[in-house]
Amino acid sequence: MTTHTEHRSHSWRQLLPPVVVAAAVVGVIVLVIVAGHHDLAQSFQAFWRGSFGSAYAFWSATLVRATPLTLLGLAVALAFRSGVMNIGAEGQFLAGASAASALALSGIRGTLVLWVAVPAAILAGALWAAIAGWLKRRFGVLEVISTLMLNFVAQYLVSYLVRGPLQEPTHVYPQTETFSTSAHLPLLISGQRLHLGYAIALVLALALWWMFRSTALGFRLRAVGAGPDAAASAGHVVVPRVMFTAFLLSGAIAGLAGGVEVTGVTYALYEGISPGFGYTAIAVALLARLHPLAVIGTGIFFGALEAGAAAMQRDAGVPFQFVAVVEALVVLGVIALEWSRSRGEVRP
Amino acid sequence: MTDAIAPFFEATVRTATPLAFAALGELVAERAGVINIGLEGTIIAGAFGGLVAAGAAGVGVGFLGAVVAGMFVAAIFAFFVVTLKADHIITGTAISMLGVGATGTLYRIFYGTTGAALETPTLAPLPIPLLHSIPWIGGALFGQPPITYLLYVIVPCLAWWLRRTGAGLALRAVGERPEAASAAGISPARVRWAALLFCGAMGGLGGGTLVLAQVGTFNEGISAGRGFIAIAIVVLGRWSAVGVSGAALLFGAASALQYFAQAMGWGIPYQFALALPYVLTLIALAGAGGRAAAPAALGARG
Numbered sequence: 001m002t003t004h005t006e007h008r009s010h011s012w013r014q015l016l017p018p019v020v021v022a023a024a025v026v027g028v029i030v031l032v033i034v035a036g037h038h039d040l041a042q043s044f045q046a047f048w049r050g051s052f053g054s055a056y057a058f059w060s061a062t063l064v065r066a067t068p069l070t071l072l073g074l075a076v077a078l079a080f081r082s083g084v085m086n087i088g089a090e091g092q093f094l095a096g097a098s099a100a101s102a103l104a105l106s107g108i109r110g111t112l113v114l115w116v117a118v119p120a121a122i123l124a125g126a127l128w129a130a131i132a133g134w135l136k137r138r139f140g141v142l143e144v145i146s147t148l149m150l151n152f153v154a155q156y157l158v159s160y161l162v163r164g165p166l167q168e169p170t171h172v173y174p175q176t177e178t179f180s181t182s183a184h185l186p187l188l189i190s191g192q193r194l195h196l197g198y199a200i201a202l203v204l205a206l207a208l209w210w211m212f213r214s215t216a217l218g219f220r221l222r223a224v225g226a227g228p229d230a231a232a233s234a235g236h237v238v239v240p241r242v243m244f245t246a247f248l249l250s251g252a253i254a255g256l257a258g259g260v261e262v263t264g265v266t267y268a269l270y271e272g273i274s275p276g277f278g279y280t281a282i283a284v285a286l287l288a289r290l291h292p293l294a295v296i297g298t299g300i301f302f303g304a305l306e307a308g309a310a311a312m313q314r315d316a317g318v319p320f321q322f323v324a325v326v327e328a329l330v331v332l333g334v335i336a337l338e339w340s341r342s343r344g345e346v347r348p
Numbered sequence: 349m350t351d352a353i354a355p356f357f358e359a360t361v362r363t364a365t366p367l368a369f370a371a372l373g374e375l376v377a378e379r380a381g382v383i384n385i386g387l388e389g390t391i392i393a394g395a396f397g398g399l400v401a402a403g404a405a406g407v408g409v410g411f412l413g414a415v416v417a418g419m420f421v422a423a424i425f426a427f428f429v430v431t432l433k434a435d436h437i438i439t440g441t442a443i444s445m446l447g448v449g450a451t452g453t454l455y456r457i458f459y460g461t462t463g464a465a466l467e468t469p470t471l472a473p474l475p476i477p478l479l480h481s482i483p484w485i486g487g488a489l490f491g492q493p494p495i496t497y498l499l500y501v502i503v504p505c506l507a508w509w510l511r512r513t514g515a516g517l518a519l520r521a522v523g524e525r526p527e528a529a530s531a532a533g534i535s536p537a538r539v540r541w542a543a544l545l546f547c548g549a550m551g552g553l554g555g556g557t558l559v560l561a562q563v564g565t566f567n568e569g570i571s572a573g574r575g576f577i578a579i580a581i582v583v584l585g586r587w588s589a590v591g592v593s594g595a596a597l598l599f600g601a602a603s604a605l606q607y608f609a610q611a612m613g614w615g616i617p618y619q620f621a622l623a624l625p626y627v628l629t630l631i632a633l634a635g636a637g638g639r640a641a642a643p644a645a646l647g648a649r650g
Contacts, residue, residue, distance in 0.1 A: 135634055141630070141634055144385070145629075146630055148385075148576055148580075149630050152573065152577075152623065153623045156622050279441060279445060282441050283445075286438065321449050321452030321453045321456065321568060323449065324448055324452070325450050325453060327445055327449070328442040328443070329446070331441070331445075332446075335434045336432065338434075339432045
């Protein structure tokens, strides 16, 4: 799971994963629609309308939803490829969103506010991940448990902020006031909701692909991910330091995702600002087989799935919750495929 | 002050009960070397299974339904993690998403979009004579539904079983050094399957308790992160049955503290009380030198 194996198998095997995934998605959706006595044609039309059916659906629903999923997918992919089981993207996202919101509301004027808020989000995400990284480096604490704990701490931090120091002036609603327009990220296409954050995600995907492929740091990260012991003995890699770097980078990207979401989409901070983006991102990264460029594709896939499912709930009454089932099946499907592939390699 | 103390203890034990069931299940899984992040899915499956079964045949069958549903979800997890030797964390995350998503979807399909008012019969409190009139803690410990008393039996039995029986030793051996256990004729795969099914049953009971002894209804996402809290409880309880039940009470107390603080008129934000146990868990992990008390093979594939 953590290594990116070269393709040795037959071409039909390479075609199999997307086919299996697509079949699972369609199968679950049909099952949910039929079991709930919804109209099949009407439901699928709603799904299509909400995801790819129009320019607005694609640019303003699918890609807007894909933006945090792509960024967080990159964060998870980077960590997993480096052998760091960071399941704290959710918390790092919330840390970034909180920091960006605090600065967006701080009264800094003009375009300077974005130049402060977004880097603050990156820094906050990195710091949040650094806690888990430090605990691992200094005390050997399993990052699975520490990042999970920090997700909850971040959730309560947001809950405190939006009911305490950052609450809107009337003190009625548990949210911040809406950011002034100078703290809104520029839109990419006029009349569409797609914002600069998605362009950042695309550039970042390219940058990470290049980093893993062509830089010394990328080589070290991959070596540690492939096997820490071998990396230490053969590659002259200081494993703890490299892992700490992976924590920082992964957290920074997740924090950026949070900063981009509040300044590009919601223009405010509130509880539940992430409907589990950080966990969905694990499916995004795994389906991409932890390859940064493939994350762009799987980000769009999951963005479209969620946008289409939202429309299906709105227009045809089909429960949105099935999306989590699809995401889980995708992950389990990838695991089963890896298993069958590894069996194929063992037997000549 | 005294007026608020008895309700505080009562709320502590009530909140701790489902957590303790799930955490004791997780304890057994982790002692066998499997970290089950899918526990959240197990709990919510138990909650939903309990609702459906209780609606059909009463509270008693409801608890049975909760256990079966929890074990079913745990079996999916065990198939991937033990049989296919998949990564524990990734599989567990998927199983949690599956449980929450599937119960949410099924709930809408079975009970429609307006199922919010759906009520299920619940298990009434059964005060134990004399004991329940002990001041302050009597009502909290001995004025609970009978399912809570089951815990008072399970905790000492499990502690004894883990330490003093051959089967308990085999389980711990698989969690510490699976190769050595294997050389001694113990099948790690079989032990882990059994441990995970037990974990599923306990997680299911935790979910069932939530619906059938406390809330009296189901809503989407009712597990509300309890599966993850249970994992923290196992860490904080230093992988022992008695420690785990103490840590469950601590988490229960932290969540009850918000009402207590309100009643006392303290100005501390309740989020700090709720976040405190997670911070304590991190400190406990760091203070004990990380994995020192954790089973050596915890989370290792294979």
